[in-house]
Amino acid sequence: xxxxxxxxxxxxxxxxxxxxxxxxxxxxxxxxxxxxxxxxxxxxxxxxxxxxxxxxxxxxxxxxxxxxxxxxxxxxxxxxxxxxxxxxxxxxxxxxxxxxxxxxxxxxxxxxxxxxxxxxxxxxxxxxxxxxxxxxxxxxxxxxxxxxxxxxxxxxxxxxxxxxxxxxxxxxxx
Amino acid sequence: xxxxxxxxxxxxxxxxxxxxxxxxxxxxxxxxxxxxxxxxxxxxxxxxxxxxxxxxxxxxxxxxxxxxxxxxxxxxxxxxxxxxxxxxxxxxxxxxxxxxxxxxxxxxxxxxxxxxxxxxxxxxxxxxxxxxxxxxxxxxxxxxxxxxxxxxxxxxxxxxxxxxxxxxxxxxxxxxxxxxxxxxxxxxxxxxxxxxxx
Numbered sequence: 001x002x003x004x005x006x007x008x009x010x011x012x013x014x015x016x017x018x019x020x021x022x023x024x025x026x027x028x029x030x031x032x033x034x035x036x037x038x039x040x041x042x043x044x045x046x047x048x049x050x051x052x053x054x055x056x057x058x059x060x061x062x063x064x065x066x067x068x069x070x071x072x073x074x075x076x077x078x079x080x081x082x083x084x085x086x087x088x089x090x091x092x093x094x095x096x097x098x099x100x101x102x103x104x105x106x107x108x109x110x111x112x113x114x115x116x117x118x119x120x121x122x123x124x125x126x127x128x129x130x131x132x133x134x135x136x137x138x139x140x141x142x143x144x145x146x147x148x149x150x151x152x153x154x155x156x157x158x159x160x161x162x163x164x165x166x167x168x169x170x171x172x173x174x
Numbered sequence: 175x176x177x178x179x180x181x182x183x184x185x186x187x188x189x190x191x192x193x194x195x196x197x198x199x200x201x202x203x204x205x206x207x208x209x210x211x212x213x214x215x216x217x218x219x220x221x222x223x224x225x226x227x228x229x230x231x232x233x234x235x236x237x238x239x240x241x242x243x244x245x246x247x248x249x250x251x252x253x254x255x256x257x258x259x260x261x262x263x264x265x266x267x268x269x270x271x272x273x274x275x276x277x278x279x280x281x282x283x284x285x286x287x288x289x290x291x292x293x294x295x296x297x298x299x300x301x302x303x304x305x306x307x308x309x310x311x312x313x314x315x316x317x318x319x320x321x322x323x324x325x326x327x328x329x330x331x332x333x334x335x336x337x338x339x340x341x342x343x344x345x346x347x348x349x350x351x352x353x354x355x356x357x358x359x360x361x362x363x364x365x366x367x368x369x370x371x372x
Contacts, residue, residue: 065334066334066335067334067335067336083334083336084334086247087246087247087358087359089358089362089363092365093362093363093364093365093366094363094365094366094367094369094372095372096358098372099371099372105371109340110339
């Protein structure tokens with residue numbers, strides 16, 4: 001056989017193979033699920049939509065950077081961060097937060113020094129340096145954005161609660 | 175006047191006297207032109223090494239520092255103005271530029287002979303490399319930063335109170351320069367133990 005018939009032959013076999021394929025085109029890949037795909041989404045985070053609907057995501061906002069310390073809702077609350085922290089590196093190599101908030105640096109930076117709890121380990125032992133469990137600041141402290149909360153929040157602080165509890169006239173300091 | 179012409183004529187004769195194959199004049203002129211070419215070529219070659227594309231053409235840079243700069247403000251921001259590697263790392267003055275290039279060739283040497291051939295080796299060297307840059311920027315009062323960020327045109331009322339507080343004190347009175355406070359502005363930092371302010 002002459003060699004230049006070879007490609008033609010190849011194509012012919014290929015065509016035959018395709019034609020002989022018993023599988024119909026457009027067969028569904030998997031059986032349809034037995035639950036409705038368009039069930040309404042759980043209320044709250046995606047109000048109104050269903051799982052398969054896509055929304056345009058809300059625009060991103062900048063971190064609030066007003067440098068005004070915010071009220072805490074209760075004494076043990078980790079205060080939220082009143083300034084931007086973009087690009088602040090906190091890892092094994094260094095801790096940018098401590099460059100301003102450590103005992104030694106806080107005077108120069110005029111930043112509030114981290115409180116004694118940050119030097120205390122879980123046995124209640126006060127250490128010479130920041131306790132390992134307090135090293136990663138953003139575990140507890142977060143910056144804020146000026147946005148409408150996604151979820152309604154009915155939190156009442158202790159002052160409001162006590163207002164209802166106490167007999168009129170008593171004046172307790174908190 | 176005549177004496178001058180006579181002098182020039184004599185000089186011309188000297189210049190025209192064949193050296194072996196070419197006249198001295200041709201040689202000087204040729205040398206001058208060749209000089210222009212070499213100078214231009216040198217500077218063009220220098221300019222070619224002065225682009226970000228060149229800096230990151232070796233994988234040490236592209237897979238270490240370049241990926242890191244990508245999520246910083248100097249790579250992508252609101253206004254789309256960005257700083258490239260040479261903006262921060264190559265002095266604008268010619269002599270300083272050459273000096274920095276020769277220093278950088280040491281790092282290229284490091285690449286060729288494998289001193290910085292892996293991520294681990296790079297990280298091990300990082301503190302030393304960073305310290306070179308800190309020392310350079312400290313010595314020139316953060317000149318490369320100031321090429322873009324001019325202190326005189328900083329509007330403190332437009333800055334965050336924290337920034338204005340620092341800039342109007344330590345920076346304004348010359349106690350500190352940009353790099354004292356803004357280390358790690360474009361890259362991840364090395365082990366910062368013992369670095370003042372950390």
